[in-house]
Amino acid sequence: MRTYIVYDLEFTVLRKQQYSADIIEIGAVKLIDGEQGPIEVDRFQTYVKPERNKVITAHTTEFTGITQEQVDSAPSFRDAIELFLQWIGNDTYYLCSWGPDDKQHFVRQCRDMKLELKWLRNMNDLQLFYTKLQGNDASRRIGLSKALESAGLAFDGSQHRALDDAANTARLFVRMFDQITLELNNASDDPLYETKLVYSSVEEDDDDNNPFRHLASLFGNPK
Template sequence: MSYIEDYFPLFLQERYWYPMSVSVGRSLIFSSRLLNLSVLRYSVTTDCGRKLFSPQSFSMASSIASANIAAQDFHDFLVLDFEATCIRNGRLAPQEIIEFPVLKVSGRTFEVESEFHTYVEPQVHEVGEFCTELTGITKEMVAGKPHLPDVLEMFHDWMQKEDLLSNETKSIFVTCGDWDLKTMLPGQCDYCKLPIKPYFNQWINIKKPFARVTGEYPKSMMAMLERLDLKHVGRHHSGLDDCKNIAKILKAIAERKFRFIPTGAKR
């Protein structure tokens, strides 16, 4: 049984659980444990060569996982959360993006399917002590990293690779607040005289769907996690970790049968 038990931790992470019985050798063993179909990634075989589980045998898992989720108008949700140069009292001009993370989330299962992430070297102001204290990003972490014009090209290439630019694929960005795509990116692109791709012109501010389903407009991402009884992961104000937490909020709202619509647009 040890080889079976070694695999159980892989199955005990997510939300969808089913009772199981396992045949090992000549005896039938009924387990009081529960098998999570949605995270099965391995085949398990007995010492007599009989295959017990395989990913193919549980292809139904994703449809089970999405059973409580309303049909959406979007194939993918792109969760985005910039980090930028900052000072303790006041605002830098220009403020510059120093972390550019995006998670591609399936509009059917609301699971993360792909990730784009890079640090960005600022060209005007270096990362200062307060910025490091807030975000965990040091000037050494951004030194030698691509500047924003190159990052935008890299991101566009990633969008193409993920088939997000196809006319048959409908996607939308998801942010926590309107600042990222209403203020930060347009402001820096204007300063650098860079064109903004049309796909950045529309987004969902996750605070607004949250308010619709709970009746409360949240002050912060942390408040939403607490209200939805979700555990915070990583470091707050790490762009990538914030994206992971926003994706959890997005999924929790979707599981309440909420159908997402755009809440913000560039005019």
């Protein structure tokens, strides 16, 4: 049986680019093949204790709603991954996310912590699939809220919370499932990703919920 894991991550928000962002929340929805397409069977959520910058910034809490108390009592990244893998199970699975950033963060943090990457397999960028299905060039990606709107769906839950973002992405995944071909791959074969994440005030699209725009507004205009 094939399993589809639609996941989302939240990270620490850092103004200084020389520091690497920590993953502080993992949210995911598990789907399996049904008679009329993928059907949801379970959900997963955990906060993650930051490894590099143990005190999260006020910008992080403002952007994600995640508090210091929540991450202080959370499992370490290593333990959170173990919990995530136990939840995924032993069936053949595909890891699907909205955009490339979550994959890159998983790869970077696993590499930095000397964790094996073989479990990071069959990773698929649903945002890229959806953008192309709408006839857009890959360089003009569609934000999650805009994609839901175009599909006639209202955002359910709170934005920039991992489980809610994953659940909304899963709704789009079900809609486009018959029109896409999921890729087979393994992150252990990928080149080393850059560890810095740059938040820009430049709008990649006109989505009012573009996270880069919100992050830029938190920091204000540099002098």
